[in-house]
Amino acid sequence: MTYPDADKIKSIISDAKKIVVIQADNPDGDSLGSALALEHILADLNKEPFLYCAVDMPTYLRYLSGWDRVSPELPKEFDASIIVDASTMTLFEHLNDASRKKLAGKPCIILDHHEIVENLVPFAGVSINDHKRASTGELIYLLAKQLKWPLSQAAGEFICASILGDTQGLTNQLASAETYRVMAELINNGLNRPKLEELRREYSKMPPEIFRYKAELIKRTELAIDGKLAYVSVPQAEINQYSPLYNPAPLVQGDMLQTAGVEVAIVFKVYDDGKITGAIRCNSNAPVAASLAEYIGGGGHAFASGFKVTDGRGLSDVKKDCLFKLTELLAKSESSND
Numbered sequence: 001m002t003y004p005d006a007d008k009i010k011s012i013i014s015d016a017k018k019i020v021v022i023q024a025d026n027p028d029g030d031s032l033g034s035a036l037a038l039e040h041i042l043a044d045l046n047k048e049p050f051l052y053c054a055v056d057m058p059t060y061l062r063y064l065s066g067w068d069r070v071s072p073e074l075p076k077e078f079d080a081s082i083i084v085d086a087s088t089m090t091l092f093e094h095l096n097d098a099s100r101k102k103l104a105g106k107p108c109i110i111l112d113h114h115e116i117v118e119n120l121v122p123f124a125g126v127s128i129n130d131h132k133r134a135s136t137g138e139l140i141y142l143l144a145k146q147l148k149w150p151l152s153q154a155a156g157e158f159i160c161a162s163i164l165g166d167t168q169g170l171t172n173q174l175a176s177a178e179t180y181r182v183m184a185e186l187i188n189n190g191l192n193r194p195k196l197e198e199l200r201r202e203y204s205k206m207p208p209e210i211f212r213y214k215a216e217l218i219k220r221t222e223l224a225i226d227g228k229l230a231y232v233s234v235p236q237a238e239i240n241q242y243s244p245l246y247n248p249a250p251l252v253q254g255d256m257l258q259t260a261g262v263e264v265a266i267v268f269k270v271y272d273d274g275k276i277t278g279a280i281r282c283n284s285n286a287p288v289a290a291s292l293a294e295y296i297g298g299g300g301h302a303f304a305s306g307f308k309v310t311d312g313r314g315l316s317d318v319k320k321d322c323l324f325k326l327t328e329l330l331a332k333s334e335s336s337n338d
């Protein structure tokens with residue numbers, strides 16, 4: 001498999017010295033793993049990589065050494081940028097006009113794998129959005145092979161971390177034969193996967209107060225649409241108290257989806273300024289996450305997506321919209337399963 005736009009990327013990189021690698025406002029194992037892998041690849045190409053993300057790296061990602069090199073400020077000067085794991089401006093709320101202008105003034109490359117994307121980054125010079133890849137890290141691996149970029153042991157570890165992050169340890173629907181092939185090649189080249197997994201688990205451990213909070217969220221979880229939807233909402237006070245320690249959505253969504261009959265799990269976050277966000281996760285029999293998020297105001301994958309509402313709709317309206325659309329989507333996906 002080859003990317004036709006790879007040569008354009010090659011020439012942007014070869015003309016540049018200082019290159020900013022950019023993560024969106026929702027950093028995760030894939031975006032950070034991809035950014036760190038690129039950092040190593042670019043350094044090995046004698047470039048000066050610089051890592052940017054407006055949002056602090058969550059604690060659970062801090063097992064990836066180099067996370068603390070990610071800066072919340074763009075460098076004063078740079079020659080090109082690479083956005084990883086995002087193609088939509090919606091996820092770059094923290095970039096002010098001056099920063100946007102700065103990025104638009106230099107060649108910008110996008111490496112992403114998100115299916116449904118709206119509000120596309122307007123200044124992207126070259127964009128590879130490969131929906132078939134389980135993670136952006138997987139894409140970077142294939143691109144690096146195609147361009148004969150150096151893939152050090154460290155770069156390989158970060159690519160592995162990005163793949164394990166987005167595939168939940170190679171278990172979800174995103175993991176394809178190609179994903180396993182990439183992992184096999186990485187292991188062949190000396191990657192210590194069990195060690196990486198051990199580290200990941202260590203850093204994903206929850207503090208005791210989060211363990212208690214999890215019980216609270218489970219207690220508050222409501223079921224709807226004949227038990228096919230599980231949802232809970234998290235108010236601002238809890239976001240303030242618990243989010244810095246652990247992201248509330250993944251805390252309960254796995255258990256929601258492991259409850260008999262549940263097909264879709266939504267965690268709403270309700271902010272004091274009126275903003276409402278939703279994290280949607282689905283089981284394999286209900287690939288409706290992207291369509292639901294798109295209807296409410298967002299996007300993502302068939303089994304994992306998110307939305308953001310800032311138009312003044314309250315939680316009860318957003319819930320109502322979700323229930324309405326989800327009822328329709330689930331009926332459709334059931335009839336196509338028959």
Ligand SMILES: [Mn+2]
Pocket residue numbers: 030031085113134135136166
């Ligand atoms: Mn990703």
